Amino acid sequence: MSASSVNVVTHPLIQHKLSLMREKDRSTKGFRELLNEIGMLLCYEVTRDLPLELVEIETPISTMQAPKIAGKKLTFAPILRAGVGFLDGMLALVPSARVAHIGLYRDPATLQAVEYYYKAPQDLSDRTVILMDPMLATGNSACAGASLLKARGARDIRFVCLLAAPEGIAQFQLEHADIPVWTAAVDERLNDHGYIVPGLGDAGDRMFGTK
Numbered sequence: 001m002s003a004s005s006v007n008v009v010t011h012p013l014i015q016h017k018l019s020l021m022r023e024k025d026r027s028t029k030g031f032r033e034l035l036n037e038i039g040m041l042l043c044y045e046v047t048r049d050l051p052l053e054l055v056e057i058e059t060p061i062s063t064m065q066a067p068k069i070a071g072k073k074l075t076f077a078p079i080l081r082a083g084v085g086f087l088d089g090m091l092a093l094v095p096s097a098r099v100a101h102i103g104l105y106r107d108p109a110t111l112q113a114v115e116y117y118y119k120a121p122q123d124l125s126d127r128t129v130i131l132m133d134p135m136l137a138t139g140n141s142a143c144a145g146a147s148l149l150k151a152r153g154a155r156d157i158r159f160v161c162l163l164a165a166p167e168g169i170a171q172f173q174l175e176h177a178d179i180p181v182w183t184a185a186v187d188e189r190l191n192d193h194g195y196i197v198p199g200l201g202d203a204g205d206r207m208f209g210t211k
C-alpha cells in the first residue's frame with residue numbers, strides 16, 4: 001500500500017495561532033484557547049470532502065433539494081489526555097458528532113503507548129472517525145490509537161495533529177498507510193527524550209497547567 005497522505009494546513013490563521021502556542025511564556029488559558037481554535041480550523045479542513053446528499057427541505061418560500069452531510073454522525077476520537085484539547089473546537093463545528101475516548105499514556109522509559117481506557121460508539125464501521133492528538137512525536141500513541149479503532153471495526157479513519165515530527169510521520173505511514181494525516185506543521189526532529197524540536201513542549205502539561 002502506498003504511504004498515507006500528509007496534509008500540512010498552511011492557513012495563516014493556523015500558522016499564527018501555532019506560533020503563539022509555541023512561545024514558552026504563553027499562559028495555560030491562552031494555550032488551551034488557541035488549541036481549541038486551531039482544532040476548529042483543522043476540523044474544517046479534515047471534513048472538506050465529506051459526502052453530501054440532496055434532501056428535500058422547505059424554506060419560507062418554497063421546497064428545494066438542499067445538500068446535507070450524508071451518512072452516520074462523525075466520531076471524534078481524542079487520545080487522552082492532550083487530544084481533548086482539540087475537542088471543544090471540533091464540536092463547535094460539528095455539535096452532533098459522537099465522541100470516542102482513547103486512554104493511552106506514554107511509558108517514559110520505552111516511549112511505548114500503553115492503553116488504559118477505551119469507550120466508543122458501537123458501530124464504528126460505517127462512521128468517519130477523526131482520531132486526534134496534538135503531537136505526532138514517535139508515532140507510538142497515534143499508531144496504537146489507530147490500531148485500537150481498527151480492531152473495533154473502524155474503516156474510515158483520519159488523523160489530525162497540531163505538530164508532527166518526521167519520525168512520527170514515517171512510523172505512522174509504515175503502520176497505517178491507509179490513514180491520511182492533517183497537521184499544522186512538520187518540525188525538524190525528535191530529541192533524546194522523544195520531544196519534538198523546536199516543538200512547544202509537553203502539550204498536555206501546558207494545556208492543563210500540570211508542570
Ligand code: URA
Nearest residue numbers: 135137195196202203
Ligand atoms: N508529546 C508532547 O506533548 N510534546 C512533544 O514534543 C512530544 C510528545
